[in-house]
Amino acid sequence: MKTKYQITTFLIALTLLFNSLQLKATNTIIEPDSDKDKLIIYILRNILTRSHYVVKDINDDFSEYVYNEFINGLDPNKRYFTQDDLKEFSKYKYKIDDQLLNEDISFYNLVYSRFQSKIKNAKSYYGGLLAQSFNFRKNENIDVDYEKMPFAKNENELIDYWRKQLKLSTLARIQSKTEKQNAALEKDPKTKVKSFKELEKESRLEVLKSMDELYYRIEELENDDWFSTFLNSVVGAFDPHSTYMPANIKERFDQDMSGKLEGIGARLVQKGVFTHVYELVSGGPAWKQGELEPEDIILEVAQGNEEPLDIVGMRLDDAIKFIKGKKGTEVRLTVKKKLDGSTKVISIIRDVVELEETFVKSSIVEKDGKKFGVIDLPKFYISFDDENYRDSAKDMEQEIERLKGEGVTGLIIDLRNNGGGSLKTAIEISGLFIDKGPIVQVKYRDQDPIIKEDVDPKVQWDGSVVLLVNEFSASASEIFAAAMQDYGRAVVMGGNQTYGKGTVQSVLPINQFTKFDEDLGAIKMTIQKFYRINGGTTQIEGVYSDIAMPNKYSYMKFGERDLEGALPWDKVKRANYNQTNSYQNFADVISNSKKRIAENKKFNLINEYAKWLKENQDDTVFSLNYKSFAEEKSNQEKEVEKFDTVFDYTSNLTFTSPTYELPSLKEDPVLADKRVAWHKSLSQDIYISEALNVLSELKMNNTYNAIVKH
Structure with a gap:
């Protein structure tokens, strides 16, 4: 249920909390020159423990949840961390609760610092692997259920994870090119046919280009972007609908629904490194086209017949810039379907989304x-x-x-x-x-x-x-x-x-709880639960x-x-x-x-x-x-x-x-x-x-x- 975000009079306790936090945050606990990240943690912790619908102890179980969520949020495809890294991280596994109570971000700093070094290593990994042909005669499999896959034991196994993922990406492109080539041959037998070797090389170069673009964007991300992932691990421990929204996401949330259609009539959200479809607008271009569905993941975006751009890891704001466009133009979305996990290219002609259809x-x-x-x-x-x-x-x-x-x-x-x-x-x-x-x-x-x-x-x-x-x-x-x-x-x-x-969520701008010049974003928090008149x-x-x-x-x-x-x-x-x-x-x-x-x-x-x-x-x-x-x-x-x-x-x-x-x-x-x-x-x-x-x-x-x- 969507509710108006301003603090309302329905919750007197929240108003009291506001006054209490503002006093402490500006005068007692947090000094004016204190770290912004610690200030946000202090305010979020107090709001959640005092006013979230669920009374939840910040204890060892809570700490373990945040530990797993943050690591998996940074590395959902098991590309960066090894079990050696986890062994070092694990000393904080049951201490994050104590750190949060003291605005201590040592765990975040350690994992974030290691993550940054792993990102730098990634370029040499994928660059070296894509520099030579893969052995497509070898009988081996890959399981893409990364949630169940363990982290690599060591660097050698990690590189093998990379090899298999890059090989799958290349293989999928070869297969697509082969199908297009066969279809062209059926229409015109004189069509020039490329050898498997040529198609394989083209595909590897395309995967390399896609990876370069991905890591160029990742390197542009700042501490605030990754710290938001950590904060969402903390807030999400209360329930899946409670989230922290950094300033740029809050601005978009504050807009009227019609401002979120972005040319195809879809509202998008970012979960980790992926851009998800949250909902389609009735009567909009995507709704009419009929193939895009809520919870689908958009992997690549192409303008008409141009080469697709990989948007995995891209800021949501930047991804939207590529998806939206002028009325009558075509956008081709490469989508991972929620239904069966398959990858599909969906062509949508952009249009002005008419509010009347809602x-x-x-x-x-x-x-x-x-x-x-x-x-x-x-x-x-x-x-x-x-x-x-x-x-x-x-x-x-x-x-x-x-x-x-x-x-x-x-x-x-x-x-x-x-x-x-x-x-x-x-x-x-x-x-x-x-x-x-x-x-x-x-x-x-x-x-x-x-x-x-x-x-x-x-x-x-x-x-x-x-x-x-x-x-x-x-x-x-x-x-x-x-x-x-x-x-x-x-x-x-x-x-x-x-x-x-x-459940019902309310969106609270964090700056209402402290005197701070910079926009600190907002928290969307579950505050109510609905019951039928029969009691359930x-x-x-x-x-x-x-x-x-x-x-x-x-x-x-x-x-x-x-x-x-x-x-x-x-x-x-x-x-x-x-x-x-x-x-x-x-x-x-x-x-x-x-x-x-x-x-x-x-x-x-x-x-x-x-x-x-x-x-x-x-x-x-x-x-x-x-x-x-x-x-x-x-x-x-x-x-x-x-x-x-x-x-x-x-x-x-x-x-x-x-x-x-x-x-x-x-x-x-x-x-x-x-x-x-x-x-x-x-x-x-x-x-x-x-x-x-x-x-x-x-x-x-x-x-x-x-x-x-x-």
């Missing part, structure tokens, strides 16, 4: 002689600075009123990929479907839950409702879905369960669908439950509420849908595809023998061929815009084109089709209608 929109469809409405809710948006500006609750209320005027008898509300937003609007939107009552429980550290209620007795929609969710429906989406499920007001359909993020938290478990439909994420590791250190599931007292008893045939409709899904060949194929993706995700071993590598790749391509049509689907349904929107479509051809594309995608969406089947079978209970109308 707002509520609706469509109308007829089925079995009845009209139904489909409402797309991309996020729970609100403006904190302008109360008169549109927000998702006002827009939903208005959209429902318009659809009622069209004579629709049921609603599908699409929450797929909705990562959350404003708690206030989630509560108000929930209130559109019940008369009044509790919606969610919010709990601060060591306090009883606060029940947030819908107090407006008006029911905007008393008809049937289906909510579509998936594994990326999170936070505010889960609050809305959970409330509708607990009241029995809607059928929840989609993935097995939603994301499972039941949405944390970890999320919301389980009433009707689970197979999708490509069905067997993958996704969601809060797969994050190390995520806060646990628990429960509080049930809120006082009564179910709406909305439907006569709820259980029968659920049963009918499950039977249809089980017997549907397309859903069965999707389920097979999901299992195949899971198997490939678990397979992290690659052959470094050219012949075997090529055979493995060929076999994988043959396997995936049977899934070429997995998501090919067309219904006989026609989706149209509501009447109020028709004049706008005549005046705005761009908007008209967008609606045509959206309506086409709805007609080809098997999940929408099954949701309509469910909606058409639901029968409202007359008692419920009588209650809400009374």
